[in-house]
Amino acid sequence: MSSYPPDLKARLKSSYDAIAPTYNAWTTAHSSLRTQYLSKLLALLPRNESQSTPLAVLELGCGAGIPVTETLASSPDGLAIHVTANDLSSTQIALGQARLAPHADRVTWLPGDMMGLDFADGSFDAIVALYSVIHLPREEQDILMGRIAKWLKPGGVVLVNFAGEDVKEATIEKWLGCDEGWMFWSGWGAEATLEKIKGGAGLEVVLGEVVKEQEDVDAAFLWVIAKAPAL
Numbered sequence: 001m002s003s004y005p006p007d008l009k010a011r012l013k014s015s016y017d018a019i020a021p022t023y024n025a026w027t028t029a030h031s032s033l034r035t036q037y038l039s040k041l042l043a044l045l046p047r048n049e050s051q052s053t054p055l056a057v058l059e060l061g062c063g064a065g066i067p068v069t070e071t072l073a074s075s076p077d078g079l080a081i082h083v084t085a086n087d088l089s090s091t092q093i094a095l096g097q098a099r100l101a102p103h104a105d106r107v108t109w110l111p112g113d114m115m116g117l118d119f120a121d122g123s124f125d126a127i128v129a130l131y132s133v134i135h136l137p138r139e140e141q142d143i144l145m146g147r148i149a150k151w152l153k154p155g156g157v158v159l160v161n162f163a164g165e166d167v168k169e170a171t172i173e174k175w176l177g178c179d180e181g182w183m184f185w186s187g188w189g190a191e192a193t194l195e196k197i198k199g200g201a202g203l204e205v206v207l208g209e210v211v212k213e214q215e216d217v218d219a220a221f222l223w224v225i226a227k228a229p230a231l
């Protein structure tokens with residue numbers, strides 16, 4: 001039996017709306033793994049000389065765009081990219097819009113629950129979701145990975161991180177020391193998650209490794225890069 005609250009998404013939205021400035025200050029100092037894995041993803045994206053159409057990238061749970069949306073929208077490695085950036089927190093979306101104003105033509109912002117999104121099959125060259133899928137109940141994580149597999153173009157790639165351990169539900173009342181920082185995480189653990197990505201979603205796992213966070217964060221996440229089958 002699940003014990004997470006029926007208003008889980010509303011509670012998470014309200015928490016991230018409240019803690020956005022604290023989270024963003026904290027995350028700026030903890031960006032190195034994200035940058036490292038994003039580079040690995042970018043190296044797998046198709047390159048053609050003229051690139052008349054920007055590559056289409058979806059980001060789920062983008063926060064205020066630090067550092068992923070901002071990197072993607074800034075033509076990394078000379079790649080023209082259009083980012084569809086989703087987040088549950090309207091405060092984070094507003095902060096992201098202000099921060100990325102110089103790249104406004106490169107980002108479409110989609111506020112709301114990522115489980116409410118719907119795209120045509122084969123819409124994206126790549127999808128990124130960092131430290132965000134962990135906030136979905138794990139049954140929803142399975143459904144989402146199946147959708148991601150469909151939303152990717154043939155040969156498209158996804159970068160996502162998950163809980164490294166089997167955690168049905170973990171909650172904390174005051175995450176990052178914030179009075180309004182109630183938080184929820186969930187995951188199947190590394191081995192089961194990788195099996196589900198391969199067997200359930202039908203993606204090819206390019207990379208799947210559990211990595212300990214930086215010194216002052218006592219957690220390890222499963223980092224996955226996976227590929228949709230080519231036609």
Ligand SMILES: C[S@@+](CC[C@H](N)C(=O)[O-])C[C@H]1O[C@@H](n2cnc3c(N)ncnc32)[C@H](O)[C@@H]1O
Pocket residue numbers: 009012013016027034060061062063064066067068086087088089092112113114115129130131132135136
């Ligand atoms: C830990 S932050 C990560 C933000 C950013 N991806 C990063 O790497 O710093 C988690 C983000 O996921 C968002 N989020 C949580 N549940 C979500 C959901 N169901 N749909 C969309 N975004 C969600 C939160 O609002 C928050 O901005």
